[in-house]
Amino acid sequence: MSVETAEAVKMPEFDATKARLISKRRRLSLPQWANAWIVLIPAMIFLVLFMFYPILNTFLMAFIQDFDFGKGAGSFALGNFFISLSNARKVHQTFGFENFRLVLTDDVFPRTILNTLTLVVIEVPLTIIVALLIATFLNSIKALKGLFQTIFFLPYVTNSIALGLVFTMLFSTGEGGIVNMFLMKVFGMKEPINWLKTFGTSGIEPATRGHQLVVIVTSAVWNGIAFKILVFLSGLATIDKQYYDAAKIDGSSNFTIWRRITLPLLSPQILYITITSFIGAFKMYTGVMSVYSSIAGSMNASYYFGGEKGEDWMPIVGWIYRILGTQTNTSKGVAAAGSLILLGIILFITLVQFAVSKKRVHY
């Protein structure tokens, strides 16, 4: 653009050739809506194929009985239904709630909901409260602030699988496991605790679900806190310093200032973090799996979540992936139904949060 501007300045008198060229270009240029669709084409191809269509298809698949993607119209769920209607090929399919019945009567699924709920209820509030404290403290200091900020952000850039292993090792069974060592040396615990291993543990008690929970929650807090601290800090930076000065003149205590000024003014960020954390926590999978990934033994580490069958702390998404991985023809419909139930839970929780927050969030 700058080049053309320079040319225009250099040529004050009318240039017939250039004028004709410009008008020609104008005539050739397409209307704006056409340009818009042209630049949207690349994104739309991907969106339609790998986002819009999958959402619709998975939704339909959940309601089709014995969905068999090996036959008929392949992955196109509704296509299979049409083929079954036209009787062109022998594909017997009907709409119904069979898949949901299979999900809800499954041996494991109800427990995965309970597992996920337990993990969410412990992990999310804990992480948010600690993150809020750290952010407030960080905001109140000057020296070393940058260093602390960088350290607290580090977990964000780590690989979940790698860090899962490190947590398994920190909580390892022997007296030299870092956590056991700490508890024995500092708190005088007598016997080392077996935190994670539930089989192949000759001579020691297999890990209880409670012990496993400690490891999962610790690593989840460690993993999830960086992002929350960062968001709270950016929120705190926008609060006007005048409020604090006014409160100080009134002689308010630090805690009152935090409760009456910081918290209300930070409430949009707190709401945002609460909602995204709950959604993220209900979808937890890699974080839990990675803690167990190095002790799965002969079982498939991708679907192993402690216990003899790998189901001790299996989350909903872990169950969905395990079903999906079984590769039987009907498993896809069941997995689809499971994912719809997950969507239902997430929507419900989000709506409740919005309703509750209406009175408490100050924008």
Add this chain to the structure above:
Amino acid sequence: MAEHAMYFADKGALIRYRTKTIILRTLVYLFLTVFALFMLLPFVFMIVASFIKAEAFQEFTTRADFSQLGFTNWTFDNYAQVFADHYTDSLGHVLPRPSFGHYFLNTFIVAIGSTAVTVVTAVLAAFAFARLEFKGKNLLFTLLLATMMIPGEMMVITNYQTTIQIGWTNTFAALILVHGVSVFYIFYLRQTFQQIPNELYLAAKVDGVNDIGYLFKVMIPIAMPTITTIIILTLMGSWNSFVWPNLVANGNWKYNANYSMKLVSNGLMSLFGQQASGAADGGDTIKIAGSMVVTAPLFVFFIIFHKYIMRGVSRSGIKG
């Protein structure tokens, strides 16, 4: 502190105030330090353990014997094993396995490919939403917003089938193209584009620059910091991606049966498996060295680009 003096009735009150402030300050720093140590502990542990001889580490974990961590027991052997292209199982057989160099190569290919596709689609789409007028714009945009609410698993189920059906299992196409568009980045860029003043657009029009020319000559240069952030976050996402590659590209390449398709995270998982079940020596320390090899490059990356990363992350909230 001198400016506070006027608020206090007498000298005693001022001294009490100052003492309280100092105690509070100390407590704040104490809390932050304890938590910083908690944050750093896994890294320190990982670095130290990755350099310790296997037997010495075994001794240390079972008996809490710190003398095992002495310098005589330090070694590079764990890293040599991670980058070796074979391992010895408990029966003494030498078995081939891809080295981490191989996983790195795969990850680079996927990271660069998917970053290129994601950035191109996001820039073009964000341009349409931010600058151009067309019928159905609001409807389409609302539709995009709605997809962000839906758990990715719903898409994975059908995408997994589609991938199998069009024969993309164990190909780079499945890893690069299926996640070739990010609704969030379209959003993020659209916001940046919208902040560019309208006058620039009108000025460009007067100069005879068409819409596409305006995008490339004005908008992209102005929005470059945001685009850089997107590039960096996408690269990081590819490096840490696990679930999707684990489903569709966990075997050997479709076109070469000797070429493993695994990315770093999946390679790490298979390393855990081999060391746990079959490998003869150095189980734990090799696993830790493998974890270190996967974590360290991202750290270097973070140190160089931390400004872009932290700015981008504070607005997003995606973790790979």
